[in-house]
Amino acid sequence: MKKIKAAAALAAVGVLALTGCGSSSSANDADTINIVGYSVLDEANQGVEKAFQETPDGKGVTFKESYGASGDQSRAVAGGLKADEVHLSLEPDVQRLVDAGLVDNDWKDNATKGDCSQSIVVFAVRKGNPKHIRTWADLTKPGVGIVTPNPASSGSAKWNLLAAYGSQLASGGNDASAQAYMKKFFANIAAMPDSGRDATTAFTGGTGDVLLSYENEAILARQSDPSQMDYVIPDSSLLIENSCALLKDASSKAKAWMAFQKSAEGQKLYAETGYRPLDSVAKAVGTVTVKGAMDPSNPFPEPKKLLTIDKDFGGWDAANTKYFDENDGILTKLQADAGQ
Structure with a gap:
């Protein structure tokens, strides 16, 4: 090939x-x-x-x-x-x-x-999760460096950022509280590579403390070398x-x-x-045993809240305009304001 x-x-x-x-x-x-x-x-x-x-x-x-x-x-x-x-x-x-x-x-x-x-958004963390990153709130704590790709080029970046934004809506918040959260989120960004694979490479090379990633990408990395990372399925995630x-x-x-x-x-x-x-x-x-999953015999546990692009964000036409429009998108502006 x-x-x-x-x-x-x-x-x-x-x-x-x-x-x-x-x-x-x-x-x-x-x-x-x-x-x-x-x-x-x-x-x-x-x-x-x-x-x-x-x-x-x-x-x-x-x-x-x-x-x-x-x-x-x-x-x-x-x-x-x-x-x-x-x-x-x-x-x-x-x-x-x-x-x-x-x-x-x-x-x-x-x-x-x-x-x-299809997949879901997860937190890839250092082996043993030394910073005890379990929740979306943990990502905005002082001293936590986030790696996620850039939405200007990467599709996975958009899934990641909407999962972060949606986590606040899922816990009873509104657009105002979600935007306040995202300001803290962007302030903790350590790197925004061009693609999901480049983001994984940056993280495994030592950048940051947590990588927002497709679940399958985290599993694949662990299949090749289990010492590279662990991953956490947060209470709220987004179906990719x-x-x-x-x-x-x-x-x-x-x-x-x-x-x-x-x-x-x-x-x-x-x-x-x-x-x-x-x-x-x-x-x-049916049931599949998946090498590299945190629990190979139960590789795909359901998050407590699984958001979808259609149900929770009005579909991609609406979401792209509201969040990622190059001039007026909510997340585009917050990313620019943070200097990312």
Whole structure:
């Protein structure tokens, strides 16, 4: 499999745009599936791809892949980066491609509502949790350094910041108290790297005391080296729903690939790398032992309060405008005021 990292993918955009490329495989490479994904998906896809290649639909298929910060990846595809499937951190990054005429308007009209994977926001902490970070209030204590990616480029950053904001609403607060909390939160930021994977690298390299992360990313890090971190599931978290879509002229092989990703077999493989199975097939997936989870035999305990983007924030159209508009977004302004 050929993997293209984000920098190379973005550098290629200008050349690809000039050639009119930007959708899917040509007739000469119909057995090649081009995947453009968000940064932390890389390792998780490897096992799912291998299993698909062992099915009748996947026989003879090869994958070409590009991974990076979700917003950057979406802009790269809009600018010409070749893709059959996009598997991105959040819905607006796919909507950009609908607006560009590359993805059909009905991409969400299916049993998974356009998602291929899901997770929740957790606190990754130093081994043994020496600063006893358990709650959202602990993140704003003096001397606690927070690592979370930058929402200007990263989808995971938006999930993280909304989880932090929503934690105050979940405990009976309102917009005013949530904004007061976020001022303290931003004051404790130690680093805001470009992507979720870059944030993990910064944290494991010694930056900060707590990393806001996808649960699956924390589990994956512990699978490779349990001494790197522990993680805490806070009382209030946010369901992370990762969007996927086929480009308009994607091949039949790409369509079969996406169906396999969403199947019970595909979701079990994703679960083994730390993703929570999609609701549509969770019962069929059944119990999964997950190496690297804090409790491998019970890897996906439910938070006391699990927020969702649709129920608690009015959906991504509303949330993006209210919180992340580049001029007037609540969180954009608070981040700028903090000098982050």
